[in-house]
Amino acid sequence: MTWALVASAPSMSCTSAATEVSSAPVNCICQVAPAAGFHQVAGAVAAAGTVEITTATSAARATNTVREVCRMPRHRPAVDWPDLTVRRNAPPGRGTDAAVAWSVCVRDAGGEVVYAHRPELVLSTASVGKLLLLLEVARSLPLDLPADRRDVAPVADSGLWRFLGTDVLPVGDLAVLVASVSDNLATNVLLHRVGLDRVAALAASLGLTATALHDIVRDVRTADHAPRLSSGTAAELSLLLHRLPSIEGGPRVLDWMRTSADLSMVASAFDLDPLSHNGVTLRNKTGTDDGVRADVGVVTGPSTTVSYAVLANWPPESATVGEVLATMRALGDAIRVTVGK
CATH class of the missing domain: 3.40.710.10 (DD-peptidase/beta-lactamase superfamily)
Known part of the structure; x- marks a missing residue:
């Protein structure tokens, strides 16, 4: 299944979408609150195909739009990939990690990429x-x-x-x-x-x-x-x-x-x-x-x-x-x- 994600936020990632629904193809547009996750959205979708999800924080805070496409093969287990823009064990007030440069790529048995973050960064x-x-x-x-x-x-x-x-x-x-x-x-x-x-x-x-x-x-x-x-x-x-x-x-x-x-x-x-x-x-x-x-x-x-x-x-x-x-x-x-x- 393919998810086409439209996110109104400075930084978004669609690589951790964990729920897959399947049936006849259908297109739908879902408006979700900032706190809503992919599970809530997918639960409201009755059929699979291309799902366009628009996530908005507010007109005042939405500074740009990021469009990304993620392919989720059938029967792949739900995986919670970490957000590499958030520092773990960071001191109070230092939760955003702009200092650490990450290059990550994970491939399945067929060589297809299942998760990536700036994979071409040297x-x-x-x-x-x-x-x-x-x-x-x-x-x-x-x-x-x-x-x-x-x-x-x-x-x-x-x-x-x-x-x-x-x-x-x-x-x-x-x-x-x-x-x-x-x-x-x-x-x-x-x-x-x-x-x-x-x-x-x-x-x-x-x-x-x-x-x-x-x-x-x-x-x-x-x-x-x-x-x-x-x-x-x-x-x-x-x-x-x-x-x-x-x-x-x-x-x-x-x-x-x-x-x-x-x-x-x-x-x-x-x-x-x-x-x-x-x-x-x-x-x-x-x-x-x-x-x-x-x-x-x-x-x-x-x-x-x-x-x-x-x-x-x-x-x-x-x-x-x-x-x-x-x-x-x-x-x-x-x-x-x-x-x-």
């Missing part, structure tokens, strides 16, 4: 760009090839290899370290093997125009370096995750991603043990930096499979990590309902 994605490296490694390097960490400069932050006693590990083990704990040293050693140019060529061959891994991981990033490790859009990343099973090397990357231990963002809603994922089948990769949180993945539940990308950037002084994570979990809750968990 944002910093921190370690999410390592997925492109893993895909190139899966396609081009022997997994038993020895790799030596002494070939690159030491690097701190995320990872386990720098705490281990061995200097040499096979490429396949390094890929697992990158997928599971976003190991920075393993990342740089793999990049030393394949090169950024090959990763960029792979991205271009996949039709990615805004999603890229720009640099190695660095403890200090200066004006002489790329300004960020990676960037991307939710639209491209969710589509890449959806396509991975059919891309050369993609199934192996998905196997590596099943070891991810970071369930702090969208995946927190699935209530999985981060060291033993018993429940829904989850393959995800996260990215973390100052003012950056990103979580992309594929999750399979009893009902269906969903691929998702949720990206958030914000000036660190304008919002807290807790607020952003609360919203990411709310998006995860909606995904959990979608997959039937």
Whole structure:
């Protein structure tokens, strides 16, 4: 069914319409009060087709008109997608979130978009760009090839290899370290093997125009370096995750991603043990930096499979990590309902 929404308000979203009615097609125009929800409107509609809903606050407050079309396939479960213009856990008087930039895209098992918020917005994605490296490694390097960490400069932050006693590990083990704990040293050693140019060529061959891994991981990033490790859009990343099973090397990357231990963002809603994922089948990769949180993945539940990308950037002084994570979990809750968990 298609809903054509006409809203007289500065900001409206029709992506959370949760009720579907079905019968012979009919057109109707419904005037609803600002507090009325889609459930009240749908309950008054006796047949489906194109429903035009005009929502007015008042003549004094109505400042513009937004027209949007949302497709609601039959039998899709009712899902309460969060309003990304409202801050969760915000201090009193700071309930509107204009500081956090979100790019979100969720796709069903067929690749169709079921929810999106500014999906084409290019944002910093921190370690999410390592997925492109893993895909190139899966396609081009022997997994038993020895790799030596002494070939690159030491690097701190995320990872386990720098705490281990061995200097040499096979490429396949390094890929697992990158997928599971976003190991920075393993990342740089793999990049030393394949090169950024090959990763960029792979991205271009996949039709990615805004999603890229720009640099190695660095403890200090200066004006002489790329300004960020990676960037991307939710639209491209969710589509890449959806396509991975059919891309050369993609199934192996998905196997590596099943070891991810970071369930702090969208995946927190699935209530999985981060060291033993018993429940829904989850393959995800996260990215973390100052003012950056990103979580992309594929999750399979009893009902269906969903691929998702949720990206958030914000000036660190304008919002807290807790607020952003609360919203990411709310998006995860909606995904959990979608997959039937």
